Amino acid sequence: MDTQKSDMPMARRNRVISKPARTTLDAARSADGLNDRFFRQMVFNLRNGVLAITRDGRIAAMNENAYRVLGLPPRSGDLGRPFSEVLQGCPEVTRILLSAFDSDDLPNRAEMRLRKTGKAIGYTLSRIHDDDGKQIGATLFFKDLTRVEQLEERERLRDRLATLGEMAAAIAHEVKNPLASIEVMAGMLKRQLRDRTDAHETLNDIIKECKMANAIVVEVLEFVRPIQLQVDGVSLVEVIKESITAAESKMPRGTIQIDTIIDPDVPELQADEHQLRQLFINLLTNAFDALGGKGRIEMRARLEAGDEDQLMGVDPPAPQVVIDIRDNGPGISADDLERVFSPFFTTKPQGTGLGLAIVRKVVDAHDGRINATSAPGRTTFSVTLPVVPSTGSNQGV
Numbered sequence: 302m303d304t305q306k307s308d309m310p311m312a313r314r315n316r317v318i319s320k321p322a323r324t325t326l327d328a329a330r331s332a333d334g335l336n337d338r339f340f341r342q343m344v345f346n347l348r349n350g351v352l353a354i355t356r357d358g359r360i361a362a363m364n365e366n367a368y369r370v371l372g373l374p375p376r377s378g379d380l381g382r383p384f385s386e387v388l389q390g391c392p393e394v395t396r397i398l399l400s401a402f403d404s405d406d407l408p409n410r411a412e413m414r415l416r417k418t419g420k421a422i423g424y425t426l427s428r429i430h431d432d433d434g435k436q437i438g439a440t441l442f443f444k445d446l447t448r449v450e451q452l453e454e455r456e457r458l459r460d461r462l463a464t465l466g467e468m469a470a471a472i473a474h475e476v477k478n479p480l481a482s483i484e485v486m487a488g489m490l491k492r493q494l495r496d497r498t499d500a501h502e503t504l505n506d507i508i509k510e511c512k513m514a515n516a517i518v519v520e521v522l523e524f525v526r527p528i529q530l531q532v533d534g535v536s537l538v539e540v541i542k543e544s545i546t547a548a549e550s551k552m553p554r555g556t557i558q559i560d561t562i563i564d565p566d567v568p569e570l571q572a573d574e575h576q577l578r579q580l581f582i583n584l585l586t587n588a589f590d591a592l593g594g595k596g597r598i599e600m601r602a603r604l605e606a607g608d609e610d611q612l613m614g615v616d617p618p619a620p621q622v623v624i625d626i627r628d629n630g631p632g633i634s635a636d637d638l639e640r641v642f643s644p645f646f647t648t649k650p651q652g653t654g655l656g657l658a659i660v661r662k663v664v665d666a667h668d669g670r671i672n673a674t675s676a677p678g679r680t681t682f683s684v685t686l687p688v689v690p691s692t693g694s695n696q697g698v
């Protein structure tokens with residue numbers, strides 16, 4: 302008796318819930334003239350990826366975002382085609398869709414990485430029921446989380462650098478003073494031993510090594526020091542011009558030709574001029590190194606519309622300036638290319654491996670991106686910086 306009592310209200314409650322929901326929708330449809338076309342537009346205009354399949358395995362809906370995130374070319378003829386055919390190359394997505402028909406436990410806010418595009422997506426899987434409660438299909442809602450992941454990674458790096466940085470900065474300061482003393486004393490000794498030319502060579506070597514060790518300490522300090530951005534209006538033409546002069550003073554340019562092409566619509570940037578100069582100097586000195594005194598460097602800047610991936614709820618996407626720094630040197634091997642931005646990665650006997658790590662840090666602090674591609678005779682570092690109005694606040698990294 303007891304069991305019956307408790308079962309009854311449950312069943313009644315279920316019936317009560319499902320009925321008005323459908324009635325409300327029907328009423329709304331007839332009252333506002335909402336037809337299938339409206340719902341179709343709604344699905345296709347969602348800013349998430351939407352992918353729906355029918356019980357018999359055909360594509361019922363797939364919006365543009367779904368194609369983009371999955372890395373598939375959009376084709377209008379895909380509606381009605383078997384989803385296993387349309388989603389070829391995305392077996393993990395096919396598997397998830399299928400699980401909607403045979404699993405009781407549907408994932409809500411799950412995440413996975415797409416093998417085809419390398420993108421990380423967050424997704425929710427839902428069943429589609431008809432009026433009688435029969436399952437007639439499944440829908441996958443998903444969002445590209447790659448940018449979110451990048452921001453989280455940046456946050457982690459920021460934390461790690463903050464702790465490590467304090468320690469490294471303290472050590473670097475301690476080392477800097479004795480280094481300077483050694484250099485000064487070697488100079489004094491050289492003067493005292495004016496007649497002992499045999500000793501001069503050794504003393505010159507000591508001075509040279511001191512200078513080099515000091516340069517490493519300065520770079521380490523530059524790398525670990527938290528950036529306090531001093532944001533102001535910056536003319537890219539000016540910064541690039543000054544960076545070329547500064548790079549030349551650091552390293553002989555030889556006969557290297559440098560072409561600077563800045564599109565006239567590239568606006569003034571809201572950025573830290575000193576940091577940007579540092580960024581270009583590091584990229585230029587690397588190109589000088591790679592070219593060994595002869596060759597060509599091209600610096601090109603253009604304005605681009607912001608990409609959707611950057612949206613993150615900000616509407617519309619901010620335009621961005623892309624600066625390509627290209628040289629026709631020997632290039633970087635595929636293996637090395639993956640590591641060039643890592644601190645202390647260098648292929649040079651006298652290198653610190655911090656130049657590009659600093660470049661990336663500066664780009665991150667400006668909420669930009671950096672990308673490197675290379676083939677023999679064509680190495681390009683692309684820096685993308687958002688064009689945003691100044692908020693006036695300084696940002697620590």
Ligand SMILES: Nc1ncnc2c1ncn2[C@@H]1O[C@H](COP(=O)(O)OP(=O)(O)O)[C@@H](O)[C@H]1O
Binds near residue numbers: 632652657658
């Ligand atoms: N334009 C370039 N052409 C070829 N190799 C490059 C170029 N820029 C960077 N690299 C490679 O990336 C490595 C790391 O560069 P960087 O971080 O500036 O450190 P470093 O210059 O001290 O070696 C270099 O040692 C070099 O192997």
Ligand SMILES: [Mg+2]
Binds near residue numbers: 583586655656
């Ligand atoms: Mg370098």
